[in-house]
Amino acid sequence: MGSKRAPFIVIEGLDRSGKTTQTALLQGRLEREGIPNKLLKFPDRTTTIGQMIDSYLKSASELDDHVIHLLFSANRWELASTIEKLLAEGVTVIADRYAFSGIAFSASKVESSASDPGTTIPKLPFEWCRAPDIGLPAPDEVLFLDIAPEQARLRGGYGEERYEKEEMQARVRQVFQHLGEETSSEKPQSERLAPGTKWTVIDAGKERDAVAENMWASVQSLVRGGLTQPVWK
Numbered sequence: 001m002g003s004k005r006a007p008f009i010v011i012e013g014l015d016r017s018g019k020t021t022q023t024a025l026l027q028g029r030l031e032r033e034g035i036p037n038k039l040l041k042f043p044d045r046t047t048t049i050g051q052m053i054d055s056y057l058k059s060a061s062e063l064d065d066h067v068i069h070l071l072f073s074a075n076r077w078e079l080a081s082t083i084e085k086l087l088a089e090g091v092t093v094i095a096d097r098y099a100f101s102g103i104a105f106s107a108s109k110v111e112s113s114a115s116d117p118g119t120t121i122p123k124l125p126f127e128w129c130r131a132p133d134i135g136l137p138a139p140d141e142v143l144f145l146d147i148a149p150e151q152a153r154l155r156g157g158y159g160e161e162r163y164e165k166e167e168m169q170a171r172v173r174q175v176f177q178h179l180g181e182e183t184s185s186e187k188p189q190s191e192r193l194a195p196g197t198k199w200t201v202i203d204a205g206k207e208r209d210a211v212a213e214n215m216w217a218s219v220q221s222l223v224r225g226g227l228t229q230p231v232w233k
């Protein structure tokens with residue numbers, strides 16, 4: 001019987017969706033269940049590339065939109081072999097954001113159209129945004145914490161960082177929804193954005209413990225059972 005590997009689970013979500021709290025609760029649950037695990041956070045602001053990203057997000061520096069997109073991707077590639085190694089060793093990897101955030105945020109950047117100044121057009125084409133992450137270890141499951149912008153506002157508004165503006169967040173939510181459809185198991189595997197990834201929408205507007213329970217219910221058989229197939233790329 002072939003050896004099993006651990007699953008790779010990604011938590012994606014909008015700002016104010018409770019993503020950080022819920023990621024911590026999921027990790028606590030894995031600990032209580034005695035399941036070896038490692039929590040990663042993207043961007044990982046501790047590396048040299050991560051420090052450039054941090055400075056950009058805090059508006060302490062300016063970078064071309066293409067450059068920052070590639071840095072976010074490079075920041076994942078820095079950890080790609082570590083992720084594969086951990087999974088092979090039986091350590092469940094949870095990532096707070098991953099390539100889906102990379103696509104959603106960059107593809108949501110717009111500028112006004114030269115021919116029709118009243119309308120906006122994307123600054124970076126969707127396919128271009130997707131390309132640098134092709135070949136990274138792909139998650140077995142994405143838990144997308146979804147919240148309506150109006151409800152996010154009631155939770156106390158957005159913070160100070162570059163993308164924390166309501167119009168941007170609304171566009172990001174639309175791209176995430178599109179990514180969810182492209183990843184959906186209803187499509188033939190050959191047409192999916194991430195062929196082995198299960199995309200689960202979690203209603204993040206619910207009360208904290210209910211959200212945590214729904215997330216656990218979705219991943220528990222995966223983390224308890226492990227997987228025999230190789231990591232998806």
Ligand code: FDM
Pocket residue numbers: 042043057072073097098099101102103105106161163164
């Ligand atoms: N973000 C995050 C991106 O624009 N691209 C990426 O690849 C990733 C991983 O960085 F606004 C954005 C999303 C968010 C910001 O994220 C920092 P945290 O979770 O607030 O640290």
